[in-house]
Amino acid sequence: MSPSAIEKVVALVGLPRSGTTVLTALLDAHPRFCLYYEPWNASRKRPPPVPQSLDALLAWLTERFGFAPGPAARVVGFKETTILPDSMHWAIETVDQLARERPVHVVWLYRDPVLCLLSRIEGARKWWGHPEARFSEEGLLAYLREAGPTLRALRALAARHRGLGVRYDALVRAPERVLPELMAALGERFEPDQLEYHRAGPQPHKVMGDVEVARAPAPLDAAREAARRAEAEALRPVLDAVLAATEFAWLRALDEELRGSDAVSRIEA
Numbered sequence: 001m002s003p004s005a006i007e008k009v010v011a012l013v014g015l016p017r018s019g020t021t022v023l024t025a026l027l028d029a030h031p032r033f034c035l036y037y038e039p040w041n042a043s044r045k046r047p048p049p050v051p052q053s054l055d056a057l058l059a060w061l062t063e064r065f066g067f068a069p070g071p072a073a074r075v076v077g078f079k080e081t082t083i084l085p086d087s088m089h090w091a092i093e094t095v096d097q098l099a100r101e102r103p104v105h106v107v108w109l110y111r112d113p114v115l116c117l118l119s120r121i122e123g124a125r126k127w128w129g130h131p132e133a134r135f136s137e138e139g140l141l142a143y144l145r146e147a148g149p150t151l152r153a154l155r156a157l158a159a160r161h162r163g164l165g166v167r168y169d170a171l172v173r174a175p176e177r178v179l180p181e182l183m184a185a186l187g188e189r190f191e192p193d194q195l196e197y198h199r200a201g202p203q204p205h206k207v208m209g210d211v212e213v214a215r216a217p218a219p220l221d222a223a224r225e226a227a228r229r230a231e232a233e234a235l236r237p238v239l240d241a242v243l244a245a246t247e248f249a250w251l252r253a254l255d256e257e258l259r260g261s262d263a264v265s266r267i268e269a
Contacts, residue, residue, distance in 0.1 A: 003055045006069070009102050010035065010077035010186065011095045013154050014109035015147055017119035019168040021209030022220065023109055024079040026179055029197040032188065034069035036061050036078045037208040040087040047086065050093045054102055057094065065206070075188065077105075081209060083150045092157050099161060105186050106163030108154050108267065109171075110258050113251065114239060115228050117143045127211050137238050144248060151254065158267035170263035173222045181264040195219070 010027065012035070014020045021037070028035040039048050043064060051057035058076065062068040069076050080091040098104050117140065124133035158165060164185050171178045180190035198217035207214035232239065243252060 003058050005074060006054060006058075006076050006102065007074045008187070009054065009095075009098050009104045010075055010107060011091065011098075011104060012077065012079035012107045012109065013091055013157070014081050015083065015111065015113060015116045015150065016081045017116040017123065017210075018081065018109050018111040019171065020079045020081045020109050021207065021213045023107075023166070023171065024209075025197045025207065025213055025217065026175070026194050027182075029194045029200070030075075030183075030188065030191050031072050032074045034073040034076050036065055036076075037206065038080055038082075039064065039078050040080055040090045041082055042208050047090065050090060050097060052097065054098055057098065067206075075186075079209070083147050085149070088150050088153055092153065095157060095161065104161055106158045106161045106267075107166060107182070107186075108158040108163055109166050109168055111168035112232070112255065113144060113147050113151065114140070114232050114235075115225075116147075118228055118231055123211070135235065137242060140238070140242055144242070144251065148248075148250065152250065155254065155267065159269040163267050165258060165261060165265050165267045167258060167261070167263050169225060172220045172225045174263070175220045178263045181262075185264055185266075 010033070012020055012024055012027070024035050024037060027033050039061060048060055048064070051060065054076075058069065061078070078091075078094075080087060082088060095104055095106060118135065121133045121135055121139075124130040157163070164182065166178070166182060175195055179194060183190040183194075198219060200217070202215050202217065204214045212218070242248070
């Protein structure tokens with residue numbers, strides 16, 4: 001596949017545990033797409049340089065991950081999810097650079113940061129060797145203060161490129177409606193097989209992010225998100241006390257903006 005055949009680039013961004021892994025898998029199941037999972041996070045010991053061209057990015061991705069886009073690929077890209085400043089800056093600078101030579105579609109997947117935190121705590125207990133991990137008010141404060149700059153930077157990135165905001169809660173409730181909407185906004189035809197991405201089986205050699213998507217892919221499950229929401233509601237007194245602070249006014253405003261938006265919406269400045 002010649003890089004000249006690539007028509008557009010997709011950059012999928014969001015907080016960790018916001019659903020970006022499964023959305024990447026849904027998009028990557030399309031025959032015209034070839035997406036790479038977390039180039040920076042997969043290479044922390046030798047972080048990738050900001051590419052000066054699409055050719056340079058594809059050459060690095062091919063060497064790092066061991067596969068190149070196939071002959072049918074016309075849309076390439078990556079997903080990067082982290083609250084680490086270096087990773088965030090790499091993703092932002094890469095998007096800004098690639099936009100000089102190809103149309104770049106920024107897809108910002110938004111999930112309530114509190115639910116991202118609760119999911120991260122569960123992941124720490126199940127997969128990452130921290131069985132003692134628990135929710136606490138102090139942990140919530142630290143997390144929101146760490147995540148804040150990332151959320152603001154990602155929204156600014158999406159607005160600068162007139163990117164797309166996708167609400168994770170809407171995606172898991174009605175993927176058969178939301179995924180076609182997203183594909184149409186990307187200028188691509190939805191393929192029903194995308195919703196059956198899990199039939200490809202485990203792909204731990206390729207998928208990075210959500211361990212379950214890599215090892216035991218399954219259809220989107222609205223019940224799990226509802227259970228996570230119920231877990232947050234049980235913590236409502238603590239959440240309300242913390243989120244009422246002036247320093248988190250930005251988060252209240254952002255959450256109100258996105259909750260009132262469509263499942264897939266254009267992010268404006």
